[in-house]
Amino acid sequence: MKKIKVIVFGLLLIGFFGFSQLEASAHDSDLHNGSTGQQVSELQSTLKKLGYFKTGVTGYYGPVTATAVTKFQRDFGIPATGYTGPLTNGMLDKLHMMARVVHGEARGESYTGQVAVAAVILNRVDSFRFPNSINGVIFQRNAFTAVNDGQYWLTPNTSAYLAVKDAMLGWDPSSGATYYYNPAQVSDNWIFTRNFIKQIGKHHFAN
Structure with missing residues (x-):
């Protein structure tokens, strides 16, 4: 779907x-x-x-x-x-929020890696273990480094927007992951208890 x-x-x-x-x-x-x-x-x-x-x-x-x-x-x-009306504006707002996360978290990654990060947000929305809205997932406490350190507020580039678009229209390079992390920058070893799925660039994707 x-x-x-x-x-x-x-x-x-x-x-x-x-x-x-x-x-x-x-x-x-x-x-x-x-x-x-x-x-x-x-x-x-x-x-x-x-x-x-x-x-x-x-x-x-x-x-x-x-x-x-x-x-x-x-x-x-x-x-x-x-x-434009409420539905169009609402969808654009979702795209803006997700593009900020992708830009803040993965702007140094490949395009596929950026789409995968966007897909993780959507996979969390789908999962009963996370908030059921894009806003809720993004602003869940300590969910994304970019939100914590302020990089979320940087202006997203074109690549970030296109990556979000591709993820929202069905591409999931993460293979259903609800977590991703850079093992060289992990501050909490708990993340290593998650089921590893694949690596894309510097990010490991897991469930």
Whole structure:
């Protein structure tokens, strides 16, 4: 099952029409054709990092931006309205949070290693042993070094966003891992009691 289906499972329960009405309810207050300003620029920048927005950032929400938003919505199981609303913004927020973790924890790793770190976050959301939301997993006490030492707040690069996108759309190079660690930097030997799955770059992945 694609990870994206897991993330939006609760929303899918209300059905497609509930989805559409919820997204449409914010049409007047969120971004749509004719919108301008910093929020539009930030949206375009994010969509550009994700590979949906192919031109320069303009700060104007026109047909090119609407097309990019529509493609994003289709990929992530959101009604393809072409404008942003709670569902689109919520998914973008999840992508932002995960990209910060990937950038903070794995920016020196291969692209596959970055996708694997993103997949671990999603695997934790799926597991009864961890919080059942991306926000809950990321901010669980002492769960991620990048959150503890402040690297979480660095600006993620394009690679981090694409890695998160690939993980959310189903790629899991970690083979289902819920832990990863660099054995050269371990401060608590407890992690070695976890079941080793594989190594990708400097990270060991385990359950």
